[in-house]
Amino acid sequence: MNALLPLPVLLPMLGAALSIVGSRFAALQRIVGIVVLVAVAVLAGVLLVAADQQGPLVAEMGGWPAPVGIALVADRLSALLLLVSTLVTLAVLVYAIDQRIADYGRATASTTFHPMYLMLCAGVSLAYLTGDLFTLFVAFELMLTASYVLITRRTGANRIRAGMTYVTVSLLSSLLFLTAVALVYAATGTVNLADLAGRVGELPRGLQTVLGMMLLVVFGIKAAIVPMHSWLPDSYPNAPGPVAALFAGLLTKVSFYALLRTQTLLFPRDEPWTLMLVLSVVTMLVGVLGALAQNDLNRLLSFLLVSHIGFLLYGLAVFDAAGVSGAALYAAHHITVLATLFLVSGLITRRTGTVALDRMGGLLRTAPGLAVLFAIPALTLAGVPPTAGFVAKLALLQAGAGSGVAEQAVAGVVVVASLLTLYALVRVWVGVFWGEPQPPVADVDPTDEVLVGTARTPVPMYAATAGLIAASLAIAVFAGPLAGMTSRAGVDLLDREPYRVAVLGGGAP
Amino acid sequence: MTTVNLVMATTVGVLYGTGFTLLLSRSLMRVLIGVVVLGHGTNLLLQLAGGPPARPPILGVAPPEQFADPLPQALALTAIVITFALTTFLLALGYRSFVLVGHDEVQDDVEDRRIARQKAPSAPLEDGAPHEGDPLADVERADDEVEAEAWREAPR
Numbered sequence: 001m002n003a004l005l006p007l008p009v010l011l012p013m014l015g016a017a018l019s020i021v022g023s024r025f026a027a028l029q030r031i032v033g034i035v036v037l038v039a040v041a042v043l044a045g046v047l048l049v050a051a052d053q054q055g056p057l058v059a060e061m062g063g064w065p066a067p068v069g070i071a072l073v074a075d076r077l078s079a080l081l082l083l084v085s086t087l088v089t090l091a092v093l094v095y096a097i098d099q100r101i102a103d104y105g106r107a108t109a110s111t112t113f114h115p116m117y118l119m120l121c122a123g124v125s126l127a128y129l130t131g132d133l134f135t136l137f138v139a140f141e142l143m144l145t146a147s148y149v150l151i152t153r154r155t156g157a158n159r160i161r162a163g164m165t166y167v168t169v170s171l172l173s174s175l176l177f178l179t180a181v182a183l184v185y186a187a188t189g190t191v192n193l194a195d196l197a198g199r200v201g202e203l204p205r206g207l208q209t210v211l212g213m214m215l216l217v218v219f220g221i222k223a224a225i226v227p228m229h230s231w232l233p234d235s236y237p238n239a240p241g242p243v244a245a246l247f248a249g250l251l252t253k254v255s256f257y258a259l260l261r262t263q264t265l266l267f268p269r270d271e272p273w274t275l276m277l278v279l280s281v282v283t284m285l286v287g288v289l290g291a292l293a294q295n296d297l298n299r300l301l302s303f304l305l306v307s308h309i310g311f312l313l314y315g316l317a318v319f320d321a322a323g324v325s326g327a328a329l330y331a332a333h334h335i336t337v338l339a340t341l342f343l344v345s346g347l348i349t350r351r352t353g354t355v356a357l358d359r360m361g362g363l364l365r366t367a368p369g370l371a372v373l374f375a376i377p378a379l380t381l382a383g384v385p386p387t388a389g390f391v392a393k394l395a396l397l398q399a400g401a402g403s404g405v406a407e408q409a410v411a412g413v414v415v416v417a418s419l420l421t422l423y424a425l426v427r428v429w430v431g432v433f434w435g436e437p438q439p440p441v442a443d444v445d446p447t448d449e450v451l452v453g454t455a456r457t458p459v460p461m462y463a464a465t466a467g468l469i470a471a472s473l474a475i476a477v478f479a480g481p482l483a484g485m486t487s488r489a490g491v492d493l494l495d496r497e498p499y500r501v502a503v504l505g506g507g508a509p
Numbered sequence: 510m511t512t513v514n515l516v517m518a519t520t521v522g523v524l525y526g527t528g529f530t531l532l533l534s535r536s537l538m539r540v541l542i543g544v545v546v547l548g549h550g551t552n553l554l555l556q557l558a559g560g561p562p563a564r565p566p567i568l569g570v571a572p573p574e575q576f577a578d579p580l581p582q583a584l585a586l587t588a589i590v591i592t593f594a595l596t597t598f599l600l601a602l603g604y605r606s607f608v609l610v611g612h613d614e615v616q617d618d619v620e621d622r623r624i625a626r627q628k629a630p631s632a633p634l635e636d637g638a639p640h641e642g643d644p645l646a647d648v649e650r651a652d653d654e655v656e657a658e659a660w661r662e663a664p665r
Contacts, residue, residue, distance in 0.1 A: 134584050134587075137588075138587065138591070141591050141595075145594065145595065145598070148595075148598060148602075149598075152602060152605075155605075156609070157609040157610050160602075160605065160606050160609055160610065161615060163602065164537060164602065164606065164615060165615070167598075167599065167602060168532070168540055168544075171544055171595060171599075172532060172544075172547075174591075174595075175528075175544070175547050175548060175551050175592075178551045178552075178555065178588055179551050179554060181555070181584070182551065182554040182555040182557075182558045182581075182584075183554075183558070185555075185558045185559075185580070185581060185584070186557070186558035189578075191580075191584070
């Protein structure tokens with residue numbers, strides 16, 4: 001069973017290599033991409049079941065035992081997020097393939113899109129599975145470098161600025177990450193997370209705070225925590241539809257996972273975390289208020305994405321098993337629903353030819369199916385019962401209610417932010433679906449991939465979006481078993497012992 | 510816990526300071542040099558995390574207690590490769606920006622421009638998407654279109 005652990009990283013890498021070699025054969029690239037992602041999804045499911053039954057699975061690379069060698073670890077949290085992420089990447093790939101067929105023809109292969117897409121998946125898998133701080137850095141680099149290429153490929157003159165902002169900010173945070181790794185190593189002499197869990201606690205209190213804050217800033221930039229979020233609403237709307245959906249679904253959540261893992265494992269605390277509580281409130285409110293001011297559909301969704309990172313932070317701020325478990329459940333829901341909304345935005349844009357809300361309307365009459373595809377994820381994001389968003393928010397609110405007074409007060413902010421999210425999405429609904437149908441805006445720049453004009457939309461693009469909605473509904477239907485699993489994951493995360501014993505062996509000090 | 514000597518600590522500090530200052534400038538070329546300098550500072554710090562210089566960690570060459578810590582060197586090597594790859598990518602990006610826009614300066618933020626126009630009541634405010642119904646953006650767009658032509662013709 002443990003031999004399966006490297007496969008979610010290796011398979012996409014081999015697939016990427018194969019699609020570079022076969023970059024003249026479009027059909028081969030498509031088949032390789034889909035087969036690899038289906039295989040990784042199956043593997044992630046197997047790992048999840050195994051990790052839930054037997055505790056964390058560990059594979060030591062090259063046979064070197066931890067903490068000397070690099071360990072890959074799959075526990076409930078990482079396997080669950082890996083499964084959800086892979087399902088989202090698979091659906092987005094199907095959508096992207098059919099969009100490419102519709103726009104460029106069936107025979108057009110790409111030397112960059114498919115290889116980079118699979119490399120990004122390899123980076124995401126490695127980030128979830130690694131048990132080593134430096135390998136986490138490498139995983140982030142793998143993921144981000146692929147994302148730099150995906151966001152800047154085929155950009156026109158008016159969009160290259162956004163790509164530059166994204167690349168520069170991400171590079172800065174990566175260099176800070178490397179600095180943090182160097183400081184952690186200088187202080188403790190190890191980069192293995194399980195080993196660090198024991199050694200960081202022996203450091204002076206002030207040094208612990210410095211290292212914890214360094215990692216908070218690093219992952220805060222990558223996860224778009226306010227006030228380190230301003231790059232996100234600038235860059236995501238300028239990526240092509242499927243790429244924006246992929247980024248919105250995965251990148252910030254992988255960073256949140258890294259934040260959750262490092263803070264719970266290395267810097268345990270017995271009481272709620274006030275700083276994180278403040279960040280969570282600011283992120284929720286700034287994000288959603290920013291969304292209310294937008295007229296660009298994708299910018300609005302980007303601000304909502306930032307706002308809902310705050311919900312995840314709330315679970316971490318409560319810092320007990322219930323809070324962490326709520327955050328894990330919310331992350332699973334958040335990955336699916338944000339990717340779905342960006343995909344639907346892509347479908348809407350293909351009909352209207354514009355992302356400006358005041359220049360479209362009446363789609364309820366011309367495309368009623370699209371209205372259904374928008375309404376379900378919108379209600380899910382706002383947390384209207386009985387959707388997955390409601391289940392996840394309920395888990396967070398219950399965790400908050402069982403905590404201190406400040407946490408209960410912030411639970412009120414969670415509700416307010418949810419209502420404002422609903423208001424922002426109702427504005428989208430009114431702008432896009434109600435009113436008089438408006439003629440589509442002509443495509444000003446045919447080479448631009450973001451506004452593709454009113455092109456034909458193949459059925460599989462709708463099917464991929466509907467598949468993601470079905471996944472989101474499945475989270476609501478299977479909320480009981482899922483919540484059971486995340487609460488076991490939450491207990492394990494705060495206990496820390498299962499992880500350390502699994503990695504370092506029974507004799508862990 | 511390892512300690513570093515003052516010269517190295519100062520060097521790391523100067524590299525970080527220079528790197529961050531360059532990162533804040535508008536020209537992408539300066540940003541690129543900033544990333545390179547900051548990357549050097551980080552790699553030096555990573556190297557220093559292994560402690561003072563010592564004998565090469567090869568069995569039979571030196572007694573094990575005189576070995577240098579090999580792990581930070583391996584980490585620094587990986588990090589150097591990654592920063593090198595990203596530097597080339599940034600160079601390519603800067604070049605494309607130069608081909609497309611004619612300069613490599615980071616442009617004004619669209620939101621900032623809208624807010625600036627909001628403060629000047631003489632200019633009409635269009636609450637459109639940044640790139641549509643935006644007179645300023647339209648002018649720039651026309652300029653950019655001409656320059657984009659060369660890119661569009663290029664094979665990809």
